[in-house]
Amino acid sequence: MEKILNYINGELKSPVSGNYFENINPATGNPYSLIADSDEKDVEMAVTAAQEAFKSWSEMPVNKRSHFLLKISNLITENLERLARAETIDNGKPISLSRKVDIPRAASNFEFYATAAMHLSSEAHITHTEAVNYTLRHPMGVAGCISPWNLPLYLFSWKIAPALAAGCTVVAKPSEVTPMTAFLLSELCIKSGLPPGVLNIVHGMGTKAGAAIISHKNIPAISFTGGTKTGEWIARTAAPMFKKLSLELGGKNPNIIFADCNFELAVKTSVQAAFSNQGEICLCGSRIFIEKSLFSKFREAFVQKVKELKPGNPLNEQTRLGAIVSEQHMQKILSYIQLAKDEGGKILTGGNRIFLEGENKNGFFIEPAVIEGLAYDCRTNQEEIFGPVVTLTPFETEEEVLRYANSVVYGLSATVFTENLSRAHRIAAALHSGIVWINCWLLRDLRTPFGGMKQSGIGREGGFEALKFFMEEKNVCVKL
Ligand code: NAD
Numbered sequence: 336m337e338k339i340l341n342y343i344n345g346e347l348k349s350p351v352s353g354n355y356f357e358n359i360n361p362a363t364g365n366p367y368s369l370i371a372d373s374d375e376k377d378v379e380m381a382v383t384a385a386q387e388a389f390k391s392w393s394e395m396p397v398n399k400r401s402h403f404l405l406k407i408s409n410l411i412t413e414n415l416e417r418l419a420r421a422e423t424i425d426n427g428k429p430i431s432l433s434r435k436v437d438i439p440r441a442a443s444n445f446e447f448y449a450t451a452a453m454h455l456s457s458e459a460h461i462t463h464t465e466a467v468n469y470t471l472r473h474p475m476g477v478a479g480c481i482s483p484w485n486l487p488l489y490l491f492s493w494k495i496a497p498a499l500a501a502g503c504t505v506v507a508k509p510s511e512v513t514p515m516t517a518f519l520l521s522e523l524c525i526k527s528g529l530p531p532g533v534l535n536i537v538h539g540m541g542t543k544a545g546a547a548i549i550s551h552k553n554i555p556a557i558s559f560t561g562g563t564k565t566g567e568w569i570a571r572t573a574a575p576m577f578k579k580l581s582l583e584l585g586g587k588n589p590n591i592i593f594a595d596c597n598f599e600l601a602v603k604t605s606v607q608a609a610f611s612n613q614g615e616i617c618l619c620g621s622r623i624f625i626e627k628s629l630f631s632k633f634r635e636a637f638v639q640k641v642k643e644l645k646p647g648n649p650l651n652e653q654t655r656l657g658a659i660v661s662e663q664h665m666q667k668i669l670s671y672i673q674l675a676k677d678e679g680g681k682i683l684t685g686g687n688r689i690f691l692e693g694e695n696k697n698g699f700f701i702e703p704a705v706i707e708g709l710a711y712d713c714r715t716n717q718e719e720i721f722g723p724v725v726t727l728t729p730f731e732t733e734e735e736v737l738r739y740a741n742s743v744v745y746g747l748s749a750t751v752f753t754e755n756l757s758r759a760h761r762i763a764a765a766l767h768s769g770i771v772w773i774n775c776w777l778l779r780d781l782r783t784p785f786g787g788m789k790q791s792g793i794g795r796e797g798g799f800e801a802l803k804f805f806m807e808e809k810n811v812c813v814k815l
Pocket of ligand 1: 482484485486511545560566569585719747791
């Protein structure tokens with residue numbers, strides 16, 4: 336079986352321990368490659384390489400650094416088909432999504448930060464006639480970047496690109512559930528001529544390789560995307576070491592439908608917001624609140640559209656709903672569907688594991704589930720499920736729906752459908768979410784701040800925010 340190796344100091348390397356574990360294809364349930372089971376020894380080698388590369392990389396003129404990143408972006412685009420196929424096999428997502436979203440977005444992330452770095456300027460503050468202050472920004476050193484399994488290369492590159500563009504060198508770890516495209520990226524980095532040690536990719540378990548990155552004394556900045564529980568552990572471990580932290584964590588996002596919405600748009604977009612990538616996107620709208628006067632009409636149209644969404648072989652071009660990423664995650668989702676029933680919810684459609692034919696007969700597939708009849712504050716409506724499961728809940732007033740929407744510990748994103756302009760702005764301002772989409776979902780401009788409130792995280796990614804995260808600011812005051 337193919338081995339997924341570490342990328343350290345410009346070379347592909349076996350883990351020091353010599354140990355590997357199996358990588359499962361979720362659409363077949365079968366192992367298809369082996370993942371390096373790295374530990375603190377591999378992380379140590381990666382940090383040493385990154386430290387050695389830091390001086391020349393951070394002092395390199397920004398346009399030269401940018402050139403390397405653009406080269407990587409172009410190589411991703413040139414290898415789009417290979418990467419898309421690998422992403423789909425590793426994660427279970429439909430190939431159409433890998434081709435149209437995941438891989439192009441990874442290329443855009445490198446392109447965006449390659450060019451953004453050239454436009455970052457310093458502020459000057461003039462203190463009357465007395466002094467001039469200006470802000471210097473220095474790259475932090477070796478940055479640790481850790482990413483989840485749901486949008487593997489997309490989110491991996493969303494961290495690595497700004498870190499490298501800012502002049503940091505990087506030790507990164509992709510999720511052990513979906514490491515393949517990060518491995519292929521390391522091959523492309525070698526091809527691009529990226530200097531050794533600038534980017535190092537260590538594979539393995541979060542609690543071993545990941546934890547070694549978090550607790551390493553020579554990694555002063557950590558950018559992490561993943562679950563809230565993991566984020567909490569990271570914050571607890573990194574805080575006494577005074578590390579700079581960016582945490583992008585879980586969500587339980589409301590999707591609010593007012594009776595004055597554009598109905599067709601609201602139904603169509605709500606289906607996408609609920610079930611894209613099998614509901615495994617932190618931004619998915621999993622709690623749909625519908626104004627009472629529209630409730631039955633919306634429910635009927637929504638359920639009808641969801642029934643058309645059939646899970647299928649992710650490698651099939653026509654498939655719109657693929658496999659759940661792992662057996663463990665599938666079991667977690669199924670247990671939440673059972674919980675919804677126990678809490679008195681009525682399943683309007685879906686909710687069962689299904690078995691496809693042929694090579695997919697042991698794959699991890701769940702029919703998309705729509706549930707009604709649950710209180711806004713029950714566990715099903717409060718905890719992140721991260722799968723193809725949505726609840727429908729009616730409301731009567733703005734005040735009531737805001738109470739429902741803001742009742743969770745999360746605050747990542749929210750979606751609102753209304754044609755009333757004043758209401759749209761009023762609700763957007765009152766929602767406790769880092770991102771609000773009005774009459775759309777997942778419409779992204781890479782320059783905008785991205786991140787969550789409450790237990791959805793700390794800090795913002797995107798635009799210059801991400802570049803500045805990887806830099807230390809210094810004020811220089813010159814007396815006139
Ligand atoms: P996870 O927290 O289990 O793992 C994320 C990454 O952290 C993996 O690479 C894992 O190996 C690593 N990790 C695990 N334990 C670690 C430890 N002790 N020290 C260091 N690293 C460790 O999350 P997941 O299951 O891979 O991803 C799903 C979660 O990610 C969901 O909660 C989802 O909402 C969240 N997510 C958030 C965003 C966002 O932008 N806010 C985006 C995507 C996913």
